[in-house]
Amino acid sequence: MSRLAERERHIPGRAALVVIDVQNDFCAADGSLPRRYDFDLQFVDAMVPRLQRLINAARAVGMPVVFVRTVHDESNDSPAWLGRLGDGAGSERAGVTCRTGTWGAEFFGVAPQPGDHIITKHRFSAFVGTNLAITLTSLGIRSVLFTGVATEVCVESSLRDGLFHEFYVTLVEDCAATYAKAAHDASVSVVRKHFGLVTTSQELIDSWALVGQTGGIGYGGQ
Template sequence: MEALIIGDVQVGIVGFIPAAEGVLPPLAAAVAAARAKGVPVIYVRVALRADRAEVPARNPVATWMFEQGDLLQESSPQTAVHPAIAPQPGEPVLTKRRGSAFHGTDLDGILRARGITGVTLAGIATSGVVLATVIDAVERDYAITVLRDGCVDAETDVHEFLLDRIFPGRGARVVTAEQWIDGLG
């Protein structure tokens, strides 16, 4: 059994990365197909506490994230899952403080409790949540699929390199949302 995991497709992040709007139609189609076929859909959002509790000064990425103002502040509506792919009641929405969807969340426990052995990943950014989650999923022995058109990155060349070289090299299958939907049967 597999689950569709969508990371960091948030109101503010979609508005922050110009090409991000392009992932919404394929993701909406993938979410609808997953629901129709009984594939669990799990959302992960990145959000930081206002008190800077998880932002050490020595971590430049976390510091940069914190300095983006309400874009990534936990209480901000900017951190909500984008309405084009909004969760339905009963679909988990996990909050993370770092790159991987597994880090500091109960994602692994949710997957194992449901008998899920494979994950299909999508999100913003390819070099952020998707890369970190692929690496974590490999270490946890999940079968991995990445939705090519369900990911975007501010750096197109990095995005393509990850999809064409790094993810397949880690055992991930990289397909379009349409190919994934067709494979659902």
């Protein structure tokens, strides 16, 4: 199988858009994490409209959109998972988010439509214990565009595993968000240095428009 050139990694027919954990418990003011821990939502609030636009643009050019959601309950809350933060401050955070069947587990500001794909995960990475890799491969996808929440946790974990599953990976930096700018910026830097490409939603939308105009491969990004 030939290597994809950088300009080819973001075009319809080669790539899929993956939306990670844009759910109430992570993104809404009344969600479990923002409410319990006073997390700053300004970056999430600013990101969601850009993500909505990007999702609509991807659908318009026929690019697969995959929504990944986190769900937790007694069937997947192992002792190691619940105890991952130890017995110190913050350990109570485990086991309170996105409980099965609750409002907190529902999507926030985005929603799958007919033709989209939904993957349910129980760990930070969207590839652990799921059929995401099989879904992408079955769709003929070689390159994955990652978006969602939180940049340095579930988005970056999923992106890293995407590379380890032999997909080309890209972080859409303005369509990923977390609760502190420094954490987001550090994750963007790590991805750019070690794991894949970094682009923006406008660069993608512009490149898709160019493909539509020329009928060929075009890429207006970095």
